[in-house]
Amino acid sequence: MIILAADIGGTTCKLGVLSEELTILHKWEIPTQTDDNGDRILRDVYESFKKNAAHKHYDMNEVKGIGLGIPGPVDFNKGTVNGAINLNWSGIKHVRDEFQRISGKPVMIDNDANLATLGEKFKGAGQNEPDVVCLTLGTGVGGGIIANNELVHGHNGCGGELGHFRVDKKERFLCNCGHRGCLETVASATGVINLTYHYYQELQFSTVLKEAIEQKEVQAKMVFDAAKEGDEFATYVIRKVAAHLAYAISVISVMTNPKYVIIGGGVSKAGHFLIQHIEEVYESMTFKPALAGTKIVTAELGNDAGMIGAAGLIKQYVK
Ligand SMILES: [Zn+2]
Known part of the structure; x- marks a missing residue:
């Protein structure tokens, strides 16, 4: 068949x-x-x-x-x-x-x-584990939760809509859903751009991104590339993005305690660099028994x- x-x-x-x-x-x-x-x-x-x-x-x-x-x-x-x-x-x-x-x-x-x-659970980074969570970081943030081998849908289908989980307590940016402060506003490609403009105005760092910022031509990939090259301002922005993701993942960890948290989408092309920053914060804030054995990994199936x-x-x- x-x-x-x-x-x-x-x-x-x-x-x-x-x-x-x-x-x-x-x-x-x-x-x-x-x-x-x-x-x-x-x-x-x-x-x-x-x-x-x-x-x-x-x-x-x-x-x-x-x-x-x-x-x-x-x-x-x-x-x-x-x-x-x-x-x-x-x-x-x-x-x-x-x-x-x-x-x-x-x-x-x-x-x-x-x-x-x-x-990803069946054939990719989820290794066929029964408890897997995926965050897809693209223009927006998509999410999916598998608990005990079952996708979590909830009573009207919003189970796993992790992009609309409020992580930005200051509610600085408006989300497509009409609320402010959703994970999507600070951790998607759009979110990376939001934070770049925001902190540039607030902090006046010197950065290789200066021209792109002033021309309003920043793209998420530019910020990651600059951070990887050691640009102090870009690194600051990426650390903020990672901290918001880490907070969301730490909450998910005490809800369904996934074995694998899979990061996918265009933003995840930053790969190990992003994961490393997420892990640092995640490990410092997550309930220790939930932390043991949980792995944050990049998606494999594209x-x-x-x-x-x-x-x-x-x-x-x-x-
Ligand atoms: Zn939203």
């Missing part, structure tokens, strides 16, 4: 055929057509699965199930999506039932951040994590 999986994004859908052990056998991408309220997206994904089967890459009769990752709020139990801005979807959409109807196969859906976590996680839903839930 094989599993089909799609990680549906705002510009492309990543499609894959995986074995029951979640090895990718074949993968490709199609553009996401978001016009007409994104009404064609699901049909396009299904047609592409069928077309690749016709090219004899696989046999549709061998499909055990289809997993879909959605960039928006998913009600896991109902299989619905409540608006997905990047797909131009609004209102409640019965994605699971609709895809089941057009494909005739068992279908499971979840949001992209949860599926990246599931993918852009495939969501697709592997979508297939992981079928592995885990379709018997």
Whole structure:
């Protein structure tokens, strides 16, 4: 048997055929057509699965199930999506039932951040441990929590929305969610930029970033690169970013006590440098018994994590 999986994004859908052990056998991408309220997206994904089967890459009769990752709020139990801005979807959409109807196969859906976590647990940095947490640091901050082998969804799907955990007590920056002080405002790529402008004004350090700051052209990668080169101001900013992450992780550590805390997304390309700074603060503030054996690591699957996680839903839930 094989599993089909799609990680549906705002510009492309990543499609894959995986074995029951979640090895990718074949993968490709199609553009996401978001016009007409994104009404064609699901049909396009299904047609592409069928077309690749016709090219004899696989046999549709061998499909055990289809997993879909959605960039928006998913009600896991109902299989619905409540608006997905990047797909131009609004209102409640019965994605699971609709895809089941057009494909005739068992279908499971979840949001992209949860599926990246599931993918990393099964085939990546999570080493198949039952307790794993993932923080995806990109333009925003995505999160996923797996406790006792199960993704935590909560009563209305917000379990694991770690980007909206208030860590900045001073509430300096406005978040996309309408509140101030969320982890996303200080630990995403946007957050690195927020803190860079903020502390430059406050502290007047001399820094190699001076020109970029004054031109308002700072990018997160520039700040990390400068810090790695020993720039004092950039290092100060990165230490602040790391401290906010460490605080969030220390709280998570006494909630579900994960074995692996996986840092993914574009910002995680800073790799060991960022992890080292997080660990320093994390170890100083976390309840010691919770700390023992917990590892903060970088994600391993890159852009495939969501697709592997979508297939992981079928592995885990379709018997
Ligand atoms: Zn928020």
